[in-house]
Structure formats: C-alpha cells, structure tokens
Amino acid sequence: MDTKILRNISYGVYLVSSNSDSKDAGCVINTLTQITSENPLVSISLNKENYTNEIIKESHKFIVAIINEKINPNIISTFGFTSSKDTDKFKDFKYDIVGNIKVINEGVCGYLVCEVVNIIDANTHDVIIAKVVDTKKYNDEKEMTYRYYHEVIKGKAPKKAPTYEEVEEPKTTGKYKYVCDLCGYVLETDEELSDDFICPLCGADRSHFIKQ
Ligand SMILES: Cc1cc2nc3c(=O)[nH]c(=O)nc-3n(C[C@H](O)[C@H](O)[C@H](O)COP(=O)(O)O)c2cc1C
Incomplete structure (x- = not known):
C-alpha cells in the first residue's frame, strides 16, 4: 500500500498538558479533533509510551493549548522531543496554572480544559475522548497548521507521533x-x-x- 496520500491529511499543532499527584506532564500533538459541537467533545491520540498519556490516565483531565505561528520553536522541540518523565519542560517558558495543570501561555491562541469520558485502545496509541468543560482565548494570532510546522518551521515528527515518517539519515562518516x-x-x-x-x-x- 502506498501511504503517501496520508501526507495530504491536514492537522493543527497543539500542546497537551496534565498533572497528577504533583507530577506535571505535557507534549506536542497534532491529533486534536472536534467530535461534536453541542456540549463539545474532542479526541486526541497519544502514544502509550508517552508520559503525558500515563498522567492523563491517572488524572482523567488535560488541557490542550492551540499553538500559533508566533511560538518560540524551542517550546515545540522541548515538548515534542523530550519526556516529562525526566525533564521539567515548563521551566524555561511562561505558563498559567489552571486548576493544578500548567498551560504554556506564550505562542498559543488559547486553550481547552478537558475531562476524559472514554479511552479507546488503538494499538500503539490510545484515542482519548474528552468533554470540553472550559475555554480561554489569549489572542487572535493565526493558529499553526501541521503544514506550516513542516514547511516554515522546518520541523519533523518524532517516532511516537502518529504521523511519523523516517527521516533520511545523514552520511555516516565525517570529520x-x-x-x-x-x-x-x-x-x-x-x-x-x-x-x-x-x-x-x-x-x-x-x-x-x-x-x-
Ligand atoms: C509536530 C509533532 C506532533 C506530534 N504529535 C503527536 C501525537 O499526536 N500523539 C503523540 O502521542 N505524540 C505526538 N508527538 C510526539 C510527542 O510530543 C513526544 O513523543 C513527546 O516527547 C512525549 O513527551 P512525554 O513523554 O512527556 O509525554 C508529536 C511531536 C511533534 C513534534
């Protein structure tokens, strides 16, 4: 099967964060989808090995911040390529605390506060369905699309992202x-x-x- 057509699926870029028992976690995702409009439900897809998934399964709540085009790319590399298990990802950036969950407040349009209603096992990932119980808008900046992330920021998706594709290895010998x-x-x-x-x-x- 040729999977190239999958690259034509469009997404946004988001920061999902959670807290359980004073443990903070957060990571970049591109898999936020709105499922219903009345009493809105959303879904996200999280790799089972991601620490953020573990913390959400404990706390049953999370916040998704919608990344805008003005974000400092270091926020994406920190939240998208390191694990909250061994790093305090929030320490170098500005954030608000909502309930007990930290949410980055620079380079994002706003956020959705979500309560988990169902978790569906999808092999390597869990699809988490959640009710949006509160929202906040910070600004009218343009939300970042996945295409913008690849074409303008020149970013890539790591192995645990559902949309991962192998990156061509650089040459293996050199000074x-x-x-x-x-x-x-x-x-x-x-x-x-x-x-x-x-x-x-x-x-x-x-x-x-x-x-x-
Ligand atoms: C652009 C981008 C999109 C990503 N999308 C997802 C996603 O939808 N689901 C997922 O589980 N991981 C996704 N990731 C990977 C996680 O952000 C990454 O594995 C992170 O290090 C997990 O951190 P944690 O262990 O603190 O949860 C994405 C990363 C990037 C850079």
Whole structure:
C-alpha cells in the first residue's frame, strides 16, 4: 500500500498538558479533533509510551493549548522531543496554572480544559475522548497548521507521533560528529556546523548541537 496520500491529511499543532499527584506532564500533538459541537467533545491520540498519556490516565483531565505561528520553536522541540518523565519542560517558558495543570501561555491562541469520558485502545496509541468543560482565548494570532510546522518551521515528527515518517539519515562518516541534545539526532560532517544550523529532526538551533 502506498501511504503517501496520508501526507495530504491536514492537522493543527497543539500542546497537551496534565498533572497528577504533583507530577506535571505535557507534549506536542497534532491529533486534536472536534467530535461534536453541542456540549463539545474532542479526541486526541497519544502514544502509550508517552508520559503525558500515563498522567492523563491517572488524572482523567488535560488541557490542550492551540499553538500559533508566533511560538518560540524551542517550546515545540522541548515538548515534542523530550519526556516529562525526566525533564521539567515548563521551566524555561511562561505558563498559567489552571486548576493544578500548567498551560504554556506564550505562542498559543488559547486553550481547552478537558475531562476524559472514554479511552479507546488503538494499538500503539490510545484515542482519548474528552468533554470540553472550559475555554480561554489569549489572542487572535493565526493558529499553526501541521503544514506550516513542516514547511516554515522546518520541523519533523518524532517516532511516537502518529504521523511519523523516517527521516533520511545523514552520511555516516565525517570529520566531525555532532549530537542534538534535544532529540538525539546524529550528524557526521566534514565541515564545522554554521551558527544558523537547524536540527533537521526537531528544529532546535545550533546551541543544542554538542560536538562529540
Ligand atoms: C509536530 C509533532 C506532533 C506530534 N504529535 C503527536 C501525537 O499526536 N500523539 C503523540 O502521542 N505524540 C505526538 N508527538 C510526539 C510527542 O510530543 C513526544 O513523543 C513527546 O516527547 C512525549 O513527551 P512525554 O513523554 O512527556 O509525554 C508529536 C511531536 C511533534 C513534534
């Protein structure tokens, strides 16, 4: 089966966060869908290995913030390529606390407060259906689409994203070896990295590339 047509499915880009027992978690997703309009229901698809999924299953609530085009790309690389299990993802960014859930308030249009009503097992992922119980709008900035994330931010989706596609590996021999400390991307090259180099996997800037 040729899966190329799947690339024509459109999505937005979101930050989902939750809290259980003083444990904060949050990650980037592209799989938010509105299911009903009256007493709105939404769904998200979360990889079973993501810590955010574990925390949502404990707390039965989460917040989804709608990312806008003005977001600092480091927020996407931190929330999309590291795990809340071993990182405080919120520490370098501005956030509000709603109930007990932290929600990033820079580079987002606003957020939906959600209560889980059902979880459907979908192999590697769980599809979580939730009732929207509150909302907040911060601004009228343009919401980021998945296409914008790929074409303008030059971002990629990691392995745990439902829309993951293999990235072409860089050449395997070279004078210098660099590793991205956010997503682990390895680059071997004969040239020193330039200051404007951007990680092809997670979009992190040059400062995240550590020479081995
Ligand atoms: C653009 C983008 C879209 C993503 N979409 C999803 C998604 O829909 N579902 C998912 O489970 N992970 C998705 N991910 C991957 C998670 O954000 C990533 O695995 C994260 O490190 C999980 O963090 P956690 O362990 O703190 O939950 C996406 C990542 C990016 C960068």
